[in-house]
Amino acid sequence: MVAYTIDITCQKIDITINNSHLLEAENMALVKININDKDEQIDVPEETHLLWAIREHLGLTGTKFSCGIGACGACTVHIDGVATRSCITPISAVTDGQKITTIEGLSSDNSHPLQEAWIEAQVPQCGYCQSGQIMHAAGLLNENSKPSKQEIVKHMSANLCRCGTYMRIAKAVEIAATSDEK
Amino acid sequence: MQSSTTPLKPDVSRREFLKTSGGVALMITGTGLMPLSSVTSNANAATATSQNAITAWVELLKDGSLTIYSPATEMGQGSMSALPIIFAEEMDADWDKVTVKFAPQQPEVYGRPLFRGVSQMTFGSTGVMSYFPLLRQAGAQARYILLASVAKHLSVDSSELTTSPNKVIHASTGREFDYGDIVSFLDVPNVIPTIPDDQLKNPEDFRLIGKNLPRVDIPQKVNGTAQFAIDVRLPNMLYGMVERGRVHGAKPTLKNESAITSMDGVVGVYRLEHGVAVLAETMGSVFPAKHKLDIEWSDSKPTGFNSADAFALYEKILDGNDVPENIDGVESSKVLIDDGDLETTKANAAKTYRIDYKNDYVYHAQQEPLNSVVQVSADLSSAEVWIGTQNGTGAQEDIAKALGIAASKVTIHQQYLGGGFGRRTLSDYGVEAALLAKEVAPRPVKLTWSREDDLHYGMYRPATLQRMEAYTDEAGNLTGFSHIVVGDGERLIADGTDIHGYNVPNHKAEMHIVPHGIRVKHWRAVGHGTNKFAIECMIDEIAADQNIDPVEYRKRLLEPRALATLEKVASMANWGETLPEGRAQGVAFLERSNTLSSGICEISFDKDSGKIKVHHFWSAHDAGIVIQPDSVLAQIEGGVVMGLSSALDEQITIVNGEVQQSNFNDYPIIRMHELPESIETEILKSSAPPAGLGESSTPLVACAIANAFFTLTGKHLRHLPFTPDRVKQALST
Known part of the structure; x- marks a missing residue:
């Protein structure tokens, strides 16, 4: 089941952010994620975007906040090797088995x-x-x-x-x- | 070499202040030597040394490693590499052993003479040009101390000694001392002389200046470790955001305080003069709280203002029979330049040209949204500030004032800047964080502006109207011109009305200031982006009317160094050769921060969409002595890209006082697929003192595009930006 697909139509280019590799969000407060080959548990509201979990909860600040709408790509990380905009990806959309890679993990x-x-x-x-x-x-x-x-x-x-x-x-x-x- | 942004740690016990002489102080520590420059008195130096452990340009350790302090901020322009290289060159330091750190905010030690005092502010492409003589002298004095120490140690005369990188050599006995070895017998002369210019390195012997050394900050910028203020995390830190008025200057009335304070994670809601702030335990909880704020906004100065209507007002000011000062909306008028005798020139003119040019507001769009982290002490007597600012001293003063404490009680931890472009010489985003941190002291507060905040409450390059009136003689020569600029922002719109590089004997520039209450600010190259657009397009229009090639026409007017850049770029672009159907080239020249620049672009356009395509951009620059040639190329390339973006697309519009754009979806920044096929740059060899280069190419672009479009179509683009609608409109005239 596809969680969501976002089309951001800028005046100059159509960007399709493919989030089909992400699953439907489930309600959870204690989130388990695998990031840079390390298992982490973070206690965040489920609607928290992955960007803030990475930056403020895990302290991996190489991934940046800039537009918050997926238009600029400063927040790009990999989920199972796919470039993904973490500023528009709810943490709850990342599932247990998925591997997140940030710049620190490159x-x-x-x-x-x-x-x-x-x-x-x-x-x-x-x-x-x-x-x-x-x-x-x-x-x-x-x-x-x-x-x-x-x-x-x-x-x-x-x-x-x-x-x-x-x-x-x-x-x-x-x-x-x-x-x-x- | 490497770089470090670790805050400097006080270590007073190991330091001994020794003496000052002729503007130079010297300190010795247990670990090495630290010459101080720009110190005007013992008292100043003593104050300086009591504030920070390291208050001078270099620290030398016994292992020969050196730390050089960079006085400027680093926002991508490369000062953090270029400035220490100048010092290391004269000190004859081994660059591979150099670590660069940001200097603390102490203009009396690290500033350079500017305006009415000394300043450490990073602005106007002045970093290298203003620090070059000072850092050469400081580096040469450091070398002098090393030589004098070895001379005393060997009981020989200093003149028998030479240096090679990080070594003092006594050739006649073959003895060599690594700089690190000298620390143990360092002997500081009572008087450190000013090294005469003829004893500084001969530029032909430079081994660092003019070479391409990798920039010190780049390794950290490819692995996420470069620390920007937004990356600072402190224990027990709160997260803050502020909702500010969509109409600048509006005052808030919060309607739902209890609904906000009862939200999960929210610590408090605070009223600022210009907005309402929320503090929360996490970034995840501050966003929804900010969005939920229900605020009623007062009217303010921009209420009712429409940016599209501003030009009609500006035209009325210039067209009317009344003097502008008497027209409603005009705050003041000023003559900026009055060279020669324009009245006589006008009276004797064989032909008079009168043309108006316009530009809309544009936004900085630096990619790191404004932010800062502030911790106020529990007794509210001091503050620590982590901020990316072009003006650390200004931030220190403004924050101190807001907190009601002395500037000396505010410590600025300078961070990398995720872009500046002029926005970050004002530290309003530090003041906001300080006010909030005071409310919750001693808990630190990270204040983050969202992109929408950064854009809505931006400080834009102001919209202006330029009325140009030019006069020619019988032979078509430009004998003089008048340039009147109308708009908001005073110095912002006065800047760039000069015609440095051109030899036009009669020239008058005036401005009329019309405040709209919209926040305006320096934007890369400031008024050059708009005033040069008017000047350069006018020259092309005159040349065309006189049936003279625009490059040839400029050749008649340009001074020798300026002319060399034009001839160079004409040759790079094969100016005058037949181009493919549907293509044309356009040219422009300008001076900015002493750099002389000529640019040529080649364009085509799509008649149906009205979209202009720039295929090539060539430019040639004389910037005097260049410290880091590749870094300069990067600045020129990036400047061209920013110039293209602002010339073709960028536009802030205001309706009833409200900024209409919000984010990168409706304020489009140029993307890679829209780039020209080539951007080629030549830097002319020069022995002149260094000039500023960071803003030189940006303002060339709009002029060159408009001139190319005119050649291609005979139609004029006289209003920035050249959006597809405006292109189609120009074609239909």
Whole structure:
């Protein structure tokens, strides 16, 4: 059963946030989640969004709050490897068996190919959106390890960067996607 | 090298204040040396040292590692790397052994002369340009102390010694001392001289400045560990949000206090002058409580104001027979520039051009919503503040005033800024948190603005009307022009009316201030974004009327350094060559923070949708000596992207005083798929002092697009932003 699908129609792009991998919310106050390969229990109201559980209850603050409506992608995490906007995902929609990965779980030492590429291309400016950008890019590489430039641009257009680092983001995703060819 | 944002810990016992001389103080600790610059008296230095353990530029440890303090804030512009690099260059430090930390808020130690005093504020692309001489001197003095210490230790003259990175070398005996080794016999001269300019490094010998060193903050920004104020979590912390008036300045009356206070997790409801605050135990409980607030709002200044109608008022001010000062709504008028003799120029003109340009309000949209964490002590006598601010000293003063305590009792813990763009020189979001923290002291309060709060209660780049009147002689030469800008925001709209870089002998700029009660603020490049738009489009319109190519026309007017940027960009863009059908190029030039910039864009547009597509953007800049070339390219690229976004789409509209947009769904920021196919940038080699570059490219974009559109269609885009509707409207004229 699909919990919900959200279509955010911005003036400039239709973003479909696919939440079909999430199940119908159940009433619960003590939530068990697996995050970055660790089992956690948190006591939160069931309507609490995953973002706040991650940031304020678990202290994993690399995942950012920016728009709260799923339009910018700063809050992107993975649920079972799928890039998901945690600011519009109720904690109750995440089920026991599902694995959540945040930027902190990508690697502890900047050794993930995307992190290496991000440093090589000197992508971040203010850096606030970059956890979300990297997690969104990682979601792409999970689905398609060799994306074309067009596929990168299409996919990454879902995430906003006010500093305008887009050219370097695209370059870094390309670098990461070809890192095993080096 | 690495970076750290750990708050500085006082450790007074290991410090000894020694002396000052010629504006320089020096402190020695058990762990190393710390020259102090900008200290004007013993008293100031003593005050400074009593406030923080480390109040100087560098700390040197016995293992040779160094900590260099960066006086500016880091919001993506790269100052946290560029400024310490300048210091390390002159100190001849090994950059790999350098850790960078934010300096505390002590303008008397870490500020640079600006305006009427010293300031640590980060604004106007002034970081590198204003700190360059100061940090070179401070670095050279640190090196001087090391050399003098080794000279005394070896009983040789300092002139026999040289340095290589982190080493002092006595060539004739082959002896070498790592900087760390010197700590044990460091001997500080009684007088630390000002190092004369000719004894500073020859720029040709720079090994850090002008090279591409990886930015120190980037490793933390790819793994989530970079700490922004919104990431600060303290034990027993409460979460706060404020509902503010959709009409700026409106006063609230809360209708359902008991319904809110009885909600799960809610700790209290507090009335602020401009809003109602809720404090709750969790972020999950503060959001619903805020949404449930039932508030009646008073009328205020913007009530009844429609941004679309502002231009009619502005036109009335300029068209009327009455003097503007007598027209209702005009607060004041001011002549900003009056060079040459415009009256005579006008009287003698072979031709007069009169053109109006307009722009709507735009929003900063920095991606980290405003927030701060404040803890007030139980006795209400002091406060600690975690905040991302462009103006730490201002935050300290404003918060102290709000709490009724001395500024020295407010400690600012500077955090990374998730974007600034001018919004964060005012710390109203710190003051709000402080007022709430006082209510629940000593519990800390994290105050978070939602995106809607940040947008609705934003401080926008003001809407303006520019009336340009230009005069040419028989040969078509521009002999002078008048520029009158009307709008709200005083300095915000005066900025950028200058014509630095151009040689136009007669030039007058005036402004009429019309307050609407809408909150307005500096927005990247401030008035340059709008005033340069008017100037640069006017030049193209004159050139076209005179049948002269716009690049050629500007060549007649530009001073040599400015001209070099134009010639460079024309060559990069192959200006003048035949383009594919439906394409055209447009050019613009401007000066911002001493950087001279020329840009060219290539556009096409879709007749049916009215959508403009920018295919390429080229720019060339003379910014003097550049510290971090790749960081500069990043600023230019990002600035172009922000320029595109604001020129094509961004628009705040106000109806009956209420801002109509709410979030990124209806205030669209440019996305990756809308980028040009290329953004190419050249930085001209220069030995001039560094200029500011962070805002240089943004204002080029709108001018270049409008000029390209004019070339392509013969139609004018004279009102920012160039939304599809406005493009279609222009085509139908």
